Amino acid sequence: MSEVKYSKEHEWIKLDGEEATIGITKHATEMLGDIVFAELPEKGSNVDKDGTAGVVESTKAASDVYTPVSGEVIDTNQMIVDDPSKINEDPEESAWFFKLKIKDKSEMDSLMSKEEYEKFTKETSA
């Protein structure tokens, strides 16, 4: 069973064993508007929890993408680099950003469940 959790920086993370897939939430894409550029971490690099691991730019502005957990980048999604509009279309499935070999599963504990994240976005956008 895979577990999906959410960060306050509006990333989602899906954990399958040791492998974590990370992307940005639908709520994030709605706030950003039309995404026209995506930059991803390099395969083989190590990223630290809450550190910058990429960039997305909309027609309006640039935003950093943070990693909610630490680990080694084992894959990146070239599809969203070639066509960043896919991030607006399908942010929480096919338009994932990168996959990590997770370093410490306990880092998942501080993240939010789907219900908690929905509550969080309602509170912060109110």
Next chain:
Amino acid sequence: MSIKKTSLNNLHIKYGAKLVEFAGYQMPIQYKDGIIQEHKYTRSHSGIFDVSHMGQLFISGRDDLTNDLEKIFPADLKKLKTNQSKYSFLMNNKGGIQDDLIITKTSEGFLIILNAACKYNDYEVIKSKLDNQYKLNLDESLSLIALQGPEAKNVLNKVIPGCDSLKFMNGNNYVYKNEKVYITRSGYTGEDGFEISIKHSDAETFVESLIENGSKLIGLGARDTLRMEAGLCLYGNDLDNDTSPIEANLKWAIPKSRIETEFVGSEVLKNQFQSGVKKLRVGIKPDSKVIARGNTKIYNDKNQEIGKVTSGTFGPSVEHPIAMGYVDNSYSTVNTKIFLEVRGKKIPANICNLPFYKKNYVKGEINV
């Protein structure tokens, strides 16, 4: 100071606008379709822009008005025919631009369209330079609506018949619901279009009838990407008090007949015409998909800083990042290789011709 609302505020909300504060007004940054769709709809059909936050300054008075205004603005106002418009500048004594504006000769005097953030200051400056001898009215009882795009003339003609005979940079009086409206054929998107000055109380029904005839409301976000593709400057970004029209590559807006005459800033401009300028506004095309926004530093191939980006975005019609900025004049030639510092990396780019997007009568032509 409380935030002001335009006469179209309820309509913005009705059509799902995301509202932001801009120059003291609550303005729509985008509607439900988003910036890219709104941009493309303007280029392919027509878009309605609420520009009511801009200043509409009417100046009237005795015969010397034209002479006295020529002492302020570097435009050839004596040659201007009634209802004809010219792009010009309000400058300071150093030749820096305090505002860029459109002057139209009307039957009573002149109408000057001012940027929202500059309008109250412009009013005071112009009034004092005219020595309080004329009647100045920064008319806040009027809305200003721009209709832009290839279908603009057909859409507007259905609502206000006859306006399609207006020539570019010309205006005239028309009637809408028994009230006078003043329409000019102009705009700031690189498309054919109109700007309609209309009473607040008629603005909403007027815009609804444009929508019924196939147009859509477009936000400030798309207005910005449209003007950038068209190579047009935004005051506060690309133009400011420390930049002259010559440096801004807007020499074309200063007629030859005025170069030797006196106006505010004329000494500096005359000197720049003769000796050239140190910095020049240029078009910039990054090699990759990376977007260089305003304030991005520009370097040469020897890693020396040579300038700064003033506007940059992704151009939805040219489907590529675009930017403009100021570089040391020796790097301003088209195809010069430059480097843009984005997030600590030097991104290769080229100086390129403006505009990025050029309209012809049949279809758009892309310059990137």
